[in-house]
Amino acid sequence: MKKFLRWILNAKLSVKVxxxxxxxxxxxxxxxxxTFERLNANMTEQKIKQLSSDSVxxxxxxxxxxxDTVNNQSKMLISSSAIQSVLRSNGLKDYTQKQIDNYLTEFTNFYEAISSIYIFDNNGHEYYVENDDMKNLSLKKLKSTDWYKELDEKFGGYxxxxxxxxxxxxxxxxYISLMRRINDINTQKPIGYMxxxxxxxxxxxxxxxxxNDTKIIVCDENRKPVISSGNIDGNELKLITESIKxxxxxxxxxxxxKQHIIASVKNDYGWTIATITPINELAAQEQTFKIFVAVLMLITLVMFAVSIMFISLSITRPINRLAKAMSSVKDGNFTEVHIRKTSDEIGMLQNVYNIMVREIQTLFKDMVNEQKAKRKAELEALQLQIKPHFLYNSFDAISSLALSGQNKEVYKIVVALGKFYKSFLxxxxxxxxxxxxxxxxxxxxxxxLIRFKxxxxxxxxxxxxxxxxxxPRLTLQPLVENAIxxxxxxxxxxxxLLISAALKDGMVVIKIKDNGQGMDEIELEKLLNGEKSGAGxxxxxxxxKLYFDxxxxxxxxxxGKGCEATIIFPAIKEKDNNE
Incomplete structure (x- = not known):
């Protein structure tokens, strides 16, 4: 590595470029x-989650x-005069069995989701229409279930x-059964069940x-699968239902x-709907796209290298000729050079060099004096702005953290120190x-916080x-430093340490309060007069006082009760301040 760096340093300008x-x-x-790979992975992940969430x-x-549709249809059915009359009379009286069957059939034909309808009066008489498997259903069996009491407590709800x-x-x-008690629409007394x-x-x-081979599972309120894709086996179904949140x-x-994403949602009646989507296919698409981007970058690199080589030679050749003409400077001979008369940057460089040669002797003295004054001014500015003890303590903390192997803390304090002095200076x-x-x-x-753990x-x-x-810049730092x-x-x-800032009646109110040791009146007076710990x-x-009225x-x-510093000054916006 050292040999390579030495070779680069000693190489020609065209090679360096x-x-x-x-x-x-x-x-x-x-x-x-x-960055793209990370962003693309995050976007793909979010897209998969969003698609799964939208799907479920x-x-x-x-x-x-x-x-909801079946619920509304059932409300219409139990409110009909025919059903109400039959259930009130506890048997067929004003209507024939055929009329009731036709009436129920109309409802099943009206909405194909309804597979069958069973209605029982209080005496167990049964009225039904069945478009699918015949069900051995009776009022006695309904009353023997553990949910029958819940049905009565719904007072007609399903x-x-x-x-x-x-x-x-x-x-x-x-089958998903929607069940409700049928009440007399006049007296609201129970007259049957549906x-x-x-x-x-x-x-x-x-x-x-x-x-993408998405599978669907619908579970009831007890997490028992009700509906599931046909290609889910028993073990897989158990694993998925246990994973649903x-x-x-x-x-x-x-x-x-294989990696899957499980998206689930719980509806208003406590049932859980889940989709299970494999993400391997999407991951393969992402990998193909990565290869495409890598090949594209490689082609771009080759084209870039050729372009840079051409640009480098077009720049360095005239510079080399100018450098040879100016090489006499190393011997202390400040003479003008004339290698080409052009208006490009090389010609401008030649003209500037010739002007420099003519003024060089005079500028030497001015530069020496200017540099002395500049260094003095910079030193004074640094002495006014930099707090040496804070910088020393920060470096001391960094050293301790580095020796103890706390690299993350070292990183945090270095970043904070850089940002602080960027503003401070x-x-x-x-x-x-x-x-x-x-x-x-x-x-x-x-x-x-890092220093004091x-x-x-x-x-x-x-x-x-x-x-x-x-x-004003650096107004709050002395107050915070004093509190600590x-x-x-x-x-x-x-x-x-409490730091608050509020706007009250056009005035800015800033408070810095601590629960520390506090001080008596004599110590406080010395601190305010600059007789203790500096004049901050x-x-x-x-x-x-200089900035505000x-x-x-x-x-x-x-x-023993801490310290509280309060400053109040008029609220001034940036544009007002500039004016």
Missing amino acids: IVYYLTVFILFASLCFL NTISSNLDLII ILKVNAGGAFDNTSRN VVNISTDYIYSSFGKQV DGNVSQYKKIKG NSGSETVTINEELEMIKQYLTIQ DKFTVDWQIDDNVRPLMI KHGIKDNPQAGI LKITRERL SPVFEVKSEK
Whole structure:
């Protein structure tokens, strides 16, 4: 690696340009590919979940629609004068059996979801129409079930059970039974019972054709499968039903060595509808797309390399000629060069070089003096802005964390330190938004929390209305530093630092409060006058007076009861401040 770096450093400019650009391109392309791969994987995952969720919700809606339609049809049926008359008289009186059969048949023919209808009066007389398997159903069997009492408590409302909750079991398939008590529409007294059976085959066919080998399971309120795809075996069915969770949930599950997504939803009457979709096919499509992108990037790389080679030679050749002409500078001979008369960058470089040669001697002295002044000014600026002890403590913390192998904490404190000093050393406007000031404080506190190993917690109570308002730079940092240094740092109990900002009657009210050791009046007076631990608070108070008319700067403290600093100043927006 060292030999390669040495070779690059000593290589010709044309070679460096090609190598550098190719390196940048490869890194950029790799980053793009990895980012795209991650994004594509996330998007595919979200798409699969969304499709599964939409599918299961559609199936649930179809099932609800069938049940609601059958419910409405049953209401119409039991409200008819014919049914009411027959049930009141406890037998056929005003109507013949054929009339009742025809009446029931009309309802089953009107809506093909209804497989059969059974009606019983209070004496057990039975009236029914059956379009499918004959069911050994009777009023006696209904009353012997464990859900019969629940049916009476519904006062005419319906309940759903599979095969009438066990009232019949002599059929070759399952039926969803909608059952209700029939009340006299005049007296509301019970005069009979109704059982409307819906074939599960019809319900399954209403779900439509599923893609990607999607399987469907419908479970009753006891998680017992009612409807399931024909290609699900018993063990697989058991595994899926045990994996289904309540609510609208999507989850991944490995079934028979293949990854599936199980989407489930629980409807209003407690039944669970689930779809099971294999994702291997979608994953294969994603892999094909990745290969396509990789090949496309490789072709682009070759074309890019050829283009860079051509561009590199077109730039470096005239530069090489100019460099040879200017080589006398190394011997201290500042003479003008004339190799070409063009208006391109090489010609401009030649002209600038000649101007430089003519002015070089004069500029030497000016540059020396300017650099001295600049270094002095930069040093003074750094001395005013940088807090050496904070920087030292931060590096000390980084060292300790690094030695103890806490790499994540090292990363956090380095990132926070960089962001903090980026704002801290910003030589732009003297005022910033409160939001920018708070962001800098957050980075400062991140470092302190790591340094003091979460010795304290921070409670932020910030009104969003104050965030765009203006504040002098570095107003809050001395207050926060004071709370930690003099209040929380040496306090044996867990520290709490409250930072609040609110807008009241056109004034910004900012409070910084701690539950630390506090101080007496003498210590507080020394701190405010800059006689204790630097002049940070004193400078802050004076700066506020320069920026605002009659600002409030107040610090309250009591020994053993913490400290509270409050500053109040007029609310000024950024555009107002610029004006």
